[in-house]
Amino acid sequence: MALVDPASLPHVVDGGAVSALADGLVEAGNIVATVFPDAHDRWHGLQTVFDVRGAEGVHHMLDRPLADSEEFVRALSDARTVLWDAATLTLPNLASRRAELAARITSVNADGEAADEAYAAADAAYWSQWRADDESLATAVARGDRVAADAARTRAADAGDVLRDDIARFRADVDNAEQMIASQLTRITGGTEVRGAWGEPVRVSQTFWGFVDAPYPGAPFAATTTITLAQHLTETLSQAVVTRIGWLGSADDSAVRDWLGSHPDFASAVGLVDVERAERLWNDLVSDSTARTGADGVTTGWDAGPLAQLLALAPLAVGNLNGIPAGQRNLFNRAGLDQLLADDGLSDDTRSELRGVRRALQLDPGATTLLALFLDSNGEPRAAIAYGDVEHSDLVLTVTHGIETDLDSIDAWSRTTLDLRDDVVGEAARRGQATTVATIAYFGWDSGTTGTVFGMDHADAGAAAYTQLMSGIAARNPDALRAGWFHSYGTTMAAQALTDGPDLLDAAFLFGSAGVSPEAAAALPDLARSSDLELYASHADKDWTAPIGRSLWSSHSTNPGDLLDEAHLLGADGGIVDFGPGADGSVLRTTGLSTDGHASHTGNPWYEWTGEEIGYFDERAQSYLGGVDGLADLITEAR
């Protein structure tokens, strides 16, 4: 057996490979150092032939990238130096030590083997002599030889120990050298650096490589403060929208009209501005504008300043902001509705849908708020209509549709939304809990079609918009309970919103779910188990449409009902709903009808050819009644 295992000797990185890498960096740096200034010079020179009013700054657009490229080249150069030192000094030293150790292994192992053999021979000779004549001189000599051979064997073993120690020391040195090279490389930094409001440089990971220090003194470090690209884009978009709104409020009338004419879907981006930014913008606009107030002190209009101009020319650019007072959203959005209806160029369908919105606003006069209204990028109208006071109610509840549903159905959905409010208030009152509720018919997203239902794009986009709406409500009415009823693909959307923002709702009811995404399926069980979210699902046996959305090839194939306990599954097949104790302690139950298919509303749905079918949201349906019961529980348990 060998004294020292040759395999225990660590390898050293080939210096040649490292210097080749260093050379590669030099080449890259040279190219950047040549190409960037050339591009910048050409771009800068464009101003001699390109002079556009409003775009005077365009020829400076590559100034920053040029400065960054110079810094980047320097960073490459520093990296090259580190690698060269490693390749020419550190690594060759280690390599020659390794060679030396490898040679010693060979000789030590050879010595050890020889010493073992010599001892074996001396030992055999001794015993042979001893058996012949244990007191002869030859035996004494053989004994002496054996002792000497043993000592030689011990010396060989000791040499093996020493060599193993040397190898261990060598391994430590190799590790240290590699660590040192790596740490020198990570200390090399470069990229776009911006200054925060406090004057110190701030680095964000997607434009800066290397070590990221704290964004402000005392802040937590790197990993927890990295801004993702998605967040970065969201902030950039928000800021751009806010800047544009400011411009719309102060620029020349005809410029505003022209710009809006070529950007008819601008209002669809307004709802995505984050709440804090929207609040700041609103406060700035208010301070520069003159309000018109009615007898009760309520602002009924704007007489001067940017808000007056916006109300006159671009009301939907304000009305869709989440986080501003609901009464003002109502004022601006209704003005926007009038402007849209006055447009002769509207398609018949769009006009018909907008008129449906108008009718829905008269269902509960004095208590109806048009929270959102815009034309999306396909020219389709979208809206959110609230019945009740979203800013002061104890509970704010949204009601949302699935695929192939838009404002064409607002007549039915608005009545359901209004009745649901009254049903919840009534049930809570019967339990002795006076409460105020606001319900919102949420039609603020494009839920897509049968052609898109298996994907997540529409659900993701809807979730972003819905999240902003509820964030705005949370900002204006922080003490309210927030809940949502969702149907079909709307549940897919809601699950995304809840996965991204677990605090978004206190309760969510998923009716006839078209399935939730894998990430939602992973996140929802814990959310549901926590005390922060009451999650319910309801699926009717006769609903054979919902499972199609959950097919194996769908990007959202998990049935949320499979993630929940029995108590959170609302029956939908016809049966008893237990509302809890009644008068005199008797048990209060009602019977609900079975949901006959996938539809949200009773009638003849577009995809089914059988007769009139009871929908999930029919007020007689077991699913509807179970949902009302769940909401009443939420209200009474929150007190």
Place this chain on the structure above:
Amino acid sequence: MPTDTSSPAVFESAKEANTAFKAAVADVQSELWTEEWRVGVYGDMPSACGADQYRFELSRDLPVEDGWRFPADPATMREDLASWMESNGYTDVTGLSYEGDVDTLTLTARNVGAGIDELTVQFHPGEVQDGISLSAKSVCEPGDVDALSEEIYPGLYEDSSREWPLPETERPDATPVFGFTADGEPR
């Protein structure tokens, strides 16, 4: 079916339909409670009902006063109402209830002759107070929702900020409002 498609004719025939519908519903309400009911969906704004058809929908519930209790045993009230309906032209009278300790009761029916396509009454016994909720859908009539709604609410689509006040509570024997004049008076 009216052949005169002029605006006043459209309005008049819709008003006739709405009046008949609401009178029939009021009769049902009177069998249960003759005092004030809380108004949910008032029922004078038409909603689309398929292509080129419209209908009216309304909802009412009790109580208006806190602590209200059924004037009689709800099972008896339901039985009596079902009998009354069967004697008064209602068809498809169905009640959904179980034996034993089930307290809450639902009754559905229709009376196409009186203009009611669907009527639902739910009795809700409660811990602190009782309740009744009633909803009704009229039969579908031929007509264009847009044009009709503008007749009922003149200027509806010209000024979205305008709101016409509707009663928050109403007795079954009250004369219902059916839209407003151009001056904003209820009619």
